[in-house]
Amino acid sequence: MNVWLRNLILLVLMLATSGIAVALRPSQKIADQGPKVDLETMIPRAFDNWHEDTQAPAVIADPQQKELLEKIYNQTLSRTYVNTDGYRIMLAIAYGSEQSSTMKVHKPEICYPAQGFTLERKSSGTLALAGGSIPATRILATLGQRSEPVTYWTTIGDHVVRSRFNRKLVEIGYGLTGKIPDGLLVRISSIDHDTDKAYEIQNGFAAQMLNALSPASQQRLIGSLESN
Template sequence: MTLVRKSLLLLALMLGAFGSAIALHPSAKIADERPPLDLKTLIPAQFGDWREEKQTVAQVVNPQQKETIDKIYNQTLSRTYVNPKGYRIMLSLAYGGDQSDSMQVHKPEVCYPAQGFQVLKKSTAAIALPFGPLPVVRIETQLGQRREPVTYWITVGDQIVQGNVQKKLAEMRFRFAGKIPDGLLFRVSSIDPEIPRAYDLQAKFINQLLGALTPEQRHRLAGSFGAS
């Protein structure tokens, strides 16, 4: 092998190593490339059969201290909505502009037990919506006599992820593109011992909320699923 070829091969190896290093340590945040997100103005106070119940202060179930929450999440939003029959649904959103390894959105099945709840069952589902099937996770929780079914999803960048494998694959896709994805947790729950009824009303709530948004707004909440 000539000296020139050796030099070119060495240069190619160095460039490959440099590219891998950049990919494994991305610095460009997806959040900086997007319009600013304001959850309070994005989520309407009234839509479909639901209106915000301002007298009730919904609590985000989260075991972290305020300092940790402020570090992980750029914004959180908690509201309680009520329909004409008096049925209440608690909505909780948490958005983080940096979903690197130390800044991960925390799953409800981890947060609820830290508050004393039992997670009785966990399952995945697809809610049929006009925009297509929405993949969600459902958990049944209980604290004493209080039964609180939960429906949620998590986005990494522009993708809804279910489970650690999907989440890691999505993170790797952005990492090898040299980017740090943002992330959002969308969670609804209701205090209801009748689990099927709770999930049915939560699905209708999600359907009407997403239907009240523009395609761009849906995309911010539900990734590429909500773009159409």
């Protein structure tokens, strides 16, 4: 095969590959389909025996962290809730209409150490709900005498994802259908030296909060539930 013919074949293959890549590039944003997400109105300020504590700061965040969140996400929500027993829960939700790899920088095991916390432990768990469960991640972060157990989960489109491998499979699945998924992170934490008690209360808080949402809003926050 002469050089001219070989180069021609290579050029044709390159153009064909480029054309396929363009054709398969996702172009439909899930966020544009259906009702728009508005975290402030979606999440009730009071439900069951919980209500928003407007006198307490919701989340420790330095200016650099706040600026970074505003670049990564379209919306963020931070509130502190207190129940009738005086127990406080800090809720933080971050939503991006177009998920991307940069979202991982806001994972608690990354952003807590960035604010001076020590990450003591990390484990996988599930949040039991009526009709199913959510695969969640739990960490324990400390700062001086402050002990903060954290429960969080992330969604890509209609799927809760926990591992990097699971995330990639979901992203590929959406890509093959031409869709661009949105992404969301829900973080629930409390200041408590009794981690087992904290996780139990956080589980109940999550279940009660989700039960207070409309079906559409609940679907946005947890996607499709795993069967119990």
